Amino acid sequence: MTYFRLFTVIATVIGSLCATGTQAANYSFIQQHPAPTDTIKPEQNIRTISDEELALLVEHIPNEPNDVIQDRLSCIESEIPLEFNSTVRAHIDYFTIRNRKYTRTMLSRENVYFPLFEKYLEKHNMPQDLKYLAIVESGLNPKAASWAKAVGLWQFIPVTGKEYGLEQNQYIDERMDPEKSTDAAMRFLKRLYKTYGDWELAMAAYNCGPGNVNKAIRKAGGGKKTFWQIYPYLPRETRNYIPSMTAVIYSMNYAADHNIFSDSILYTPEVVYLELNKEVDLEKLAEELHLSPQQLMALNPEIKQTRIPEHLLNYRIRIPAQTANMVANVTDKECILLAAAPVKLPEPEITPEPTKATVLLASAKSDTTVKPEQEESVSSEKVIYTVRRGDNLSSIAQSHNIALEDLKEWNNLKGSSIMAGQKLSIIKPAQKTDTELIAVNNEASEPAKANIAKPAPEKKKKQDLIYHVQPGDTLWTISQKHNGLTVEQIKKINKLKSNAIQPGQKLILG
Structure with a gap:
C-alpha cells in the first residue's frame, strides 16, 4: 500500500465521521499530502502521523486459523501439557495480536535470565519450559511487585520467601535476587509437583496456593484431578494462569511466524562476586569502580x-x-570493601536440594534391605534439636x-x-571414624581397595569441572577464571578444532 492510497483511505474515513458531526473524529493525519487549509475548521485537532504509527498501520499481523495453532502446539516437545481450546486461543491472540509489544520485550530479555533458569531447572531435573513461568509471573522484571506484596522474578510473597530462605529486611530483599529466588522457586515448584504429580496443577498451586487447588479438586468430585477438569472451581486469576502459560510458550516459540x-x-553481563567485610557506601564503591550507582x-x-x-x-x-582488577587499587578508607579481587563467579549461598537426606529418611521409615551400592548413602544419625527463642524453620x-521440606517432613509439620x-x-x-575406615580397608583385598577409594571422589571431581x-x-x-588453565588445554580436553563456542555449551575443564 502506497502512502497516497493509505492517505486516501484515512481521509475517506475521517470525512465520513466529520459529516455525522462526531467530535472524536476531528483529526487530520498529515504526512506528505496535507489537506487544503480552507477545508480545516479552527476547532479541529491537527497532528502529524509519526513514522512509528505509520509502520504500525502497515504492519502485517498474521491471524492463523485454529488448526494451524493447534498443530504448532503439538510440535512443541514439552513435559507440560499444552492443551488447545478457545480460552488458550484467546490468550495466544493477546500475545500475538493485541499486545505484540509485550512479546517483543520478552524476546529482548530472555537471554538475560533464561540461561540462569535453565541451569537451575537442570540442577533440579525439571522441565525446561518452566522457565516461561517467569514471563507470566513478572515479565522478566526482577523488581516487579504486585498488589499482594509479591515481589521479584518469581513473585514470592513475604511468608513464602522466608520459608524458602530468602532474606528480607530494610536493606535487602532476596526475593529480587535473580539467582537465589530462582533456586527457591524451583524447590517450591518441585515440592508442589511431588504433591500433585501434574505440572499444570503444580503451577496452579504456585499461583493460588495448595489449599485452593485442593478445594477445587473436592468440588469437582469424581476423581477429577487435571487442571481443565477442575477449571470451573478455581479462582478467576488461576483460571487464566495456565492458559497464559501455554500462550506464552507458543508465542515465544512461534514469534517469527507472527512477524x-x-x-x-x-x-x-559477566559478573564476579565481591564479599564485603565492613559497612560500605555503594555510591562511593560505584565511583571507585568507574560505574554509575544505577549500574x-x-x-x-x-x-x-x-x-x-x-x-x-x-x-x-x-x-x-572487567572491574575486578580495580578492587585492589581502592584506597579510600571511607569506601571500606574487602581488599581481595575475586576471580570467578561462585554459587550463591542457598540451601541445596538434599537428595541424600531423602534417601536417609526413606531408609529410616522402612525395614527394607539396603543394597550394597546404597550402603554409604544410607548410613545416618539422628539428631534432636531443641527450638530456641527466635528460631524459625x-x-x-x-x-x-x-532442606526445609525435609525438616518439615521428618517432624510431620504441615505449617511453619x-x-x-x-x-x-x-x-x-x-561420619565414619578413623577406626571404621581402617577396618574397611583391612577387610578389602588390594583390588577392592582401589575400587572403593577412587570412584566417588572421581565422580564428584568431574561434576565440579563442567x-x-x-x-x-x-x-x-x-x-x-580458572587459574592454570590455558585456551589450548581447554580445546584439547574438549576436542575443539576452533575457538568458537556457543551459550549453553558444556565444557570440561579438567
Whole structure:
C-alpha cells in the first residue's frame, strides 16, 4: 500500500465521521499530502502521523486459523501439557495480536535470565519450559511487585520467601535476587509437583496456593484431578494462569511466524562476586569502580538502599568482571570493601536440594534391605534439636545444611509454626571414624581397595569441572577464571578444532 492510497483511505474515513458531526473524529493525519487549509475548521485537532504509527498501520499481523495453532502446539516437545481450546486461543491472540509489544520485550530479555533458569531447572531435573513461568509471573522484571506484596522474578510473597530462605529486611530483599529466588522457586515448584504429580496443577498451586487447588479438586468430585477438569472451581486469576502459560510458550516459540521480532537483544553481563567485610557506601564503591550507582544497583536488584550495614558481614554483591582488577587499587578508607579481587563467579549461598537426606529418611521409615551400592548413602544419625527463642524453620534448616521440606517432613509439620522448647528430629549422614575406615580397608583385598577409594571422589571431581558457557564468554575469558588453565588445554580436553563456542555449551575443564 502506497502512502497516497493509505492517505486516501484515512481521509475517506475521517470525512465520513466529520459529516455525522462526531467530535472524536476531528483529526487530520498529515504526512506528505496535507489537506487544503480552507477545508480545516479552527476547532479541529491537527497532528502529524509519526513514522512509528505509520509502520504500525502497515504492519502485517498474521491471524492463523485454529488448526494451524493447534498443530504448532503439538510440535512443541514439552513435559507440560499444552492443551488447545478457545480460552488458550484467546490468550495466544493477546500475545500475538493485541499486545505484540509485550512479546517483543520478552524476546529482548530472555537471554538475560533464561540461561540462569535453565541451569537451575537442570540442577533440579525439571522441565525446561518452566522457565516461561517467569514471563507470566513478572515479565522478566526482577523488581516487579504486585498488589499482594509479591515481589521479584518469581513473585514470592513475604511468608513464602522466608520459608524458602530468602532474606528480607530494610536493606535487602532476596526475593529480587535473580539467582537465589530462582533456586527457591524451583524447590517450591518441585515440592508442589511431588504433591500433585501434574505440572499444570503444580503451577496452579504456585499461583493460588495448595489449599485452593485442593478445594477445587473436592468440588469437582469424581476423581477429577487435571487442571481443565477442575477449571470451573478455581479462582478467576488461576483460571487464566495456565492458559497464559501455554500462550506464552507458543508465542515465544512461534514469534517469527507472527512477524514479531525484537528490536534489541540483551545479555547477562559477566559478573564476579565481591564479599564485603565492613559497612560500605555503594555510591562511593560505584565511583571507585568507574560505574554509575544505577549500574551497580541494577546488577544487585535485591539491595534496597545504597548502604550495606556492618551487621551484614560477608554479604556478596555483584560487580562487572572487567572491574575486578580495580578492587585492589581502592584506597579510600571511607569506601571500606574487602581488599581481595575475586576471580570467578561462585554459587550463591542457598540451601541445596538434599537428595541424600531423602534417601536417609526413606531408609529410616522402612525395614527394607539396603543394597550394597546404597550402603554409604544410607548410613545416618539422628539428631534432636531443641527450638530456641527466635528460631524459625528456615534458620534451623540452613544452620544444619538441610532442606526445609525435609525438616518439615521428618517432624510431620504441615505449617511453619514452631515453639521454643519444641524437639525437632534432624537426620544427617553419619561420619565414619578413623577406626571404621581402617577396618574397611583391612577387610578389602588390594583390588577392592582401589575400587572403593577412587570412584566417588572421581565422580564428584568431574561434576565440579563442567562449565556452562554463558553469553559473552570466550575461551580466553573462561581460562582466566580458572587459574592454570590455558585456551589450548581447554580445546584439547574438549576436542575443539576452533575457538568458537556457543551459550549453553558444556565444557570440561579438567
